[in-house]
Amino acid sequence: MGNCIEMDSLTLPEVENANVGSLNLLPERSKMLYQKTYDESVAWCGGKLVVRNVKESLLPSKSRHLYEETYNLYRKWCSKKNVKSTSEESILAYFTTELSWYKSSSLWSKYSMLRSTINLREGVDINKFPGVIAFLKRKGEGYRPKKSLTLTKSQIEFIKADSKIHLLNKVVIIFGVAGACRRQELVTLLTTCVKDCKTHILVNLQDTKTKTDRHFVIVPGNMENINLVELVRAYMALRTIKTPHQKFFINYVKEKCTVQAVGIHKIGNVPAVAAKYLGLENASSYTGHCFRRSSATILATVGCNMEGIKRHRGWGSLTVAEGYVDDCETAKINVAEKILAKNLSDKDVAEDMFSCGKPEAVIEAKVAKCDEENTQYTFSGNSYVVNIKHCDQA
Numbered sequence: 603m604g605n606c607i608e609m610d611s612l613t614l615p616e617v618e619n620a621n622v623g624s625l626n627l628l629p630e631r632s633k634m635l636y637q638k639t640y641d642e643s644v645a646w647c648g649g650k651l652v653v654r655n656v657k658e659s660l661l662p663s664k665s666r667h668l669y670e671e672t673y674n675l676y677r678k679w680c681s682k683k684n685v686k687s688t689s690e691e692s693i694l695a696y697f698t699t700e701l702s703w704y705k706s707s708s709l710w711s712k713y714s715m716l717r718s719t720i721n722l723r724e725g726v727d728i729n730k731f732p733g734v735i736a737f738l739k740r741k742g743e744g745y746r747p748k749k750s751l752t753l754t755k756s757q758i759e760f761i762k763a764d765s766k767i768h769l770l771n772k773v774v775i776i777f778g779v780a781g782a783c784r785r786q787e788l789v790t791l792l793t794t795c796v797k798d799c800k801t802h803i804l805v806n807l808q809d810t811k812t813k814t815d816r817h818f819v820i821v822p823g824n825m826e827n828i829n830l831v832e833l834v835r836a837y838m839a840l841r842t843i844k845t846p847h848q849k850f851f852i853n854y855v856k857e858k859c860t861v862q863a864v865g866i867h868k869i870g871n872v873p874a875v876a877a878k879y880l881g882l883e884n885a886s887s888y889t890g891h892c893f894r895r896s897s898a899t900i901l902a903t904v905g906c907n908m909e910g911i912k913r914h915r916g917w918g919s920l921t922v923a924e925g926y927v928d929d930c931e932t933a934k935i936n937v938a939e940k941i942l943a944k945n946l947s948d949k950d951v952a953e954d955m956f957s958c959g960k961p962e963a964v965i966e967a968k969v970a971k972c973d974e975e976n977t978q979y980t981f982s983g984n985s986y987v988v989n990i991k992h993c994d995q996a
Contacts, residue, residue: 660722672712673719675700688720690731697737706742713738750891751884752899753779753876760876761828765836768879770854770864773837774872776830778893779900781805781818785870785890789863791850796838803834866890 661669679685679700685692693716701712717728728734753760758779761772777783777791790809797804803820810816823830840859845852849863870890877885 661718669715669719672715673723676716676720688724688726688728690728690733693728693731693734694737697734706738706745707747709738709741750873750889750895751877751882751887752892752896753873753888754896755900755903757876757880757882758896758900759825760879761825761830761833763879765833766857768875769833769837769840769857770851771872771875773834774851774864774869775876775893776820776834777805778872779897780820781807781816782894782897783807784811784894785866786811788851788869788893789849789866792848793838793841793850794848796834796850798835798838801831803831 676696679696680688680692683695697709697713701709704712713728713734720726720728753775758775760768760775763772765772774788777788781787787807787810791805791807795806795808797806802822805818805820807816807818820830820834822832837854837859840854840857841852842859842861845861847861847863851864851869853860853862853864873888873890873892873896874885877888882888
């Protein structure tokens with residue numbers, strides 16, 4: 603029965619085989635009592651195994667191997683340095699020695715993986731170590747992450763390229779920018795998730811990073827002599843009935859589609875192909891993340907507020923959404939005109955703040971019928987107040 607303590611190294615059948623033979627050594631009258639105790643012990647050990655399996659399943663399935671590898675490297679370092687248990691000092695020592703050459707973004711990633719695995723394996727929450735958090739924040743000061751370059755709305759006209767060569771690339775860009783898609787979302791997109799609704803194409807993204815479905819629509823667009831819906835239909839029509847899978851994106855060669863599914867690297871290389879075709883500098887800097895960043899930047903350029911961008915693209919916070927929006931000159935010009943315009947009335951400012959959708963820009967008004975001339979716009983605290991001088995009863 604003592605073998606139950608060694609469940610990390612023995613399986614349940616091995617524990618059984620190690621103990622059943624002991625029954626023959628006991629007096630006959632003690633066998634029943636021993637068997638009952640043994641059965642309870644096996645049941646407890648099995649429960650322990652179930653708990654271990656449940657804890658293992660708490661790690662992300664797609665990147666579990668990365669979590670395991672990161673934790674094993676940490677434990678190997680602990681063994682080498684004779685560190686018996688995880689503490690704030692040991693985590694700081696590990697980050698400042700073994701991980702000192704990592705960039706700030708990578709350090710946060712390592713911290714996140716270690717936080718989950720150490721908590722599951724050792725029951726220690728390193729999130730409660732203030733020194734570690736302070737260290738990571740200091741390492742991030744002045745750090746500017748390298749981001750993919752973005753395509754502007756005019757550059758999306760790569761779609762006008764010759765379909766005999768670039769039909770697949772054009773359809774990938776249409777889907778990627780219209781839905782702010784990740785590479786993996788395009789790779790796993792199925793034919794059953796793309797519905798032709800005659801006037802538009804409805805797309806349902808199921809296998810997303812956030813585990814929630816996302817929908818978007820592809821419309822004909824307003825490009826001269828280019829119908830985006832017809833382009834997608836032309837690509838879909840080339841699919842052969844012999845295709846043994848339901849992946850939507852399949853390889854396109856010599857004006858024909860093969861049965862081979864398009865991989866993540868080819869999908870991610872499409873923005874670079876488009877940039878090279880358009881003659882843009884640093885074409886290799888247009889990575890697979892270009893789809894999401896371009897989509898958010900185009901929306902911001904045409905005047906969509908940050909709340910709308912966040913909701914449409916499935917981001918969890920405004921801060922994350924803002925990180926995807928590239929600096930656009932149009933938005934800066936609009937801000938400059940609002941600040942420096944000579945004839946900007948209080949009414950224009952109030953209406954503009956109301957339209958931007960910010961919580962601090964709240965317009966409070968009395969519900970009544972009134973003349974435009976009798977309305978006065980004043981600023982009070984963090985909000986604009988509409989004062990109505992003469993009103994008729996509503």
